[in-house]
Amino acid sequence: MKTQNKGKMMYLAGEWVDCARTIEVLDPQDNRLIDLVPAASADHMRKAIEAAQEGHRISAALPVHERIAILNKAADYIAARHEEYAITIAREGSKTIREARKEVTRCIQTIRISAEEARRINGETIAFDQMPGSEQRVGYFYRFPIGIIAAITPFNDPLNLVAHKVGPAIAAGNAVIVKPATATPLSALKLAEAFDHAGLPQKILSVITGYAKEIGDVLVTHPAIRMVSFTGGLTAGESIVRKAGLKKIGMELGSNSPVIVLEDADLEAAVESTVSGAFWAAGQNCLGVQRVYIQEKVFNAFAQQFVERTKRYRTGDKLCEETDMGPLINEQEAIRVESWVQEAVEKGAALLCGGERNGAYYSPTVLTAVPKQCRLAREEIFGPVVTLYPVPDLETAIQEANEADYGLQAGVFTQDLQKAFEAIRHLDVGGIMVNDSSDYRIDAMPFGGVKGSGLGREGIKFALQEMTEPKVVCFALSR
Known part of the structure; x- marks a missing residue:
């Protein structure tokens, strides 16, 4: 598909989609208008979730070597446009250009680590004969993707923190819907641009821009969402936990x-x-x-x-x-x-x-x-x-x-x-x-906290554990 990211479009299930209502993206340095992005409605989010239900089946069926190739092509795309991505981060957020360049470099590494960890989603054999009466049983467990990941990201690392959710989700064979921070959506859209260019099949990834009060609850409460991965403040995190229902929760909620x-x-x-x-x-x-x-x-x-x-x-x-x-x-x-x-x-x-x-x-x-x-x-x-x-x-x-x-x-x-x-x-x-x-x-280490700092761990290998589940297989052999 030809990439069309012009700032006024969001990435809905593999298609660049416009919207009548828009959000101004301002440079906090002087309040200059940088660009406009869609102000998605609840219906947009529901469409993204509906498409992702098919997307996770497509993603789960992708051979591991194809997931690896797509992730590496996305990283290559960003690396070839390193300064362009850095300027986007610096303009829409708070980072200096030197800080933004470091974030782009880390994002590339995050995606490449995701590609490497995709080949290491392993299970183990199980000694069923440890239990008397099970001498004629053999088996193992393997890990399978959980389905659709809701990724809600903050403004302070608008590219790499999105990559920390999208990279492992794709490596594991899931679909993922990103709701980026309203103040800094352009970097997340440029990440979608990289995956679009890399040939990620449609419906696996969406980046939906909009106001949390209008689309956030639709995303976190929908029963098709199997995990909410949230980075942000403690108050918002506690609100999500109360609303989300029966699904996995991964949260990094800051610290002092x-x-x-x-x-x-x-x-x-x-x-x-x-x-x-x-x-x-x-x-x-x-x-x-x-x-x-x-x-x-x-x-x-x-x-x-x-x-x-x-x-x-x-x-x-x-x-x-x-x-x-x-x-x-x-x-x-x-x-x-x-x-x-x-x-x-x-x-x-x-x-x-x-x-x-x-x-x-x-x-x-x-x-x-x-x-x-x-x-x-x-x-x-x-x-x-x-x-x-x-x-x-x-x-x-x-x-x-x-x-x-x-x-x-x-x-x-x-x-x-x-x-x-x-x-x-x-x-x-x-x-x-x-x-x-x-x-x-x-970016490879387990990352997360205790008490009010959150639940679970990020870091690619550890996020992959959160985004997959073990399935046990047991064979009863003939006597």
Whole structure:
């Protein structure tokens, strides 16, 4: 099929479809109109689901070598247009062009890993004769695709987080319907363009643009949907769980990630890593460093170096090669972040640097002495704000880090292996980065959290487990 993605069309079951109603896609930097996309109706979503019921049968019947070829061709298509994809990410979202290029590179890797993992969806033989009376039985289990995946994705990684759902879904032989973030739908449509070019059969993939309040419930509640894979906020995630009914749920719901810096740490490396971890993508990062617990002996030295490094962080035009940080996704989010910081300061927090807003831009901000009752201490700020806390020892740092109702990833900086393993054992999170900030991730690793940070795990191999089910086969042999 000839690819026709012009921004005003969405990808409905393998066809580029227009719509009378549209949504403006704006550049958050200056509110310039980038493009228009369809504002899909509930009927559009129902059509996508109806087509996907046939699509999952087509997908399940695709030989593994064809799934691998399609995934690799899609990755090749993106790689050949790397800068084009990066500019799309940077313009519609918050990322600088340098950050956007890294996301495109990761997306290509995500799709290629999906192709590799497609050949490794294996089962096992089962020793039925372990049970007395079953000596004449042999068998095995294999994994089969579950059907239709609903993929609901956020604005902060508008290409790679879509690939993290679409890649494994196709590798496993499922159909998938993507509902991208309303603010950043163009990157998801360009991913559909790549799969269209790669020859993915019709009806397997849809990317439906529209408002969540109009099409979201149709998608998550439909009985034909067998799994909802959602990345977003805790409140929205809880709402989906209540509505979804009897289906698989995979959720990554963010965090207010802690990092622990002990007195024996390499302070220069810890500062560089945590500053990057705090302000990457304007702090709109589910793994972003939000709380840093520093052993008292080195607190002053760390805080001074951290503030000095933060003040050198360059904000400005996202497409400028020298820019370190762009705006938040919109001015409303910047105003919200500003209000959280003001609340903390009013309750006694000390503002070490930043705290200034200009439209959708909010300067990289560092605070200390933030009271525990503040939203900034308890909730996910999802903005360029980090809080520093002095602690007497590792035990106290772990206790305070675990107090939040989130547990995605954490970081710990130390040269002491025993202390590193103490943190590993006792931090209540899904991943611990030793001598790295909380925001380190590769796309092949299991990724997810505990408590309010979500359910299940992403990362290609692990998503494939979620998107397939085991089927047991047993033969009773003649005696």
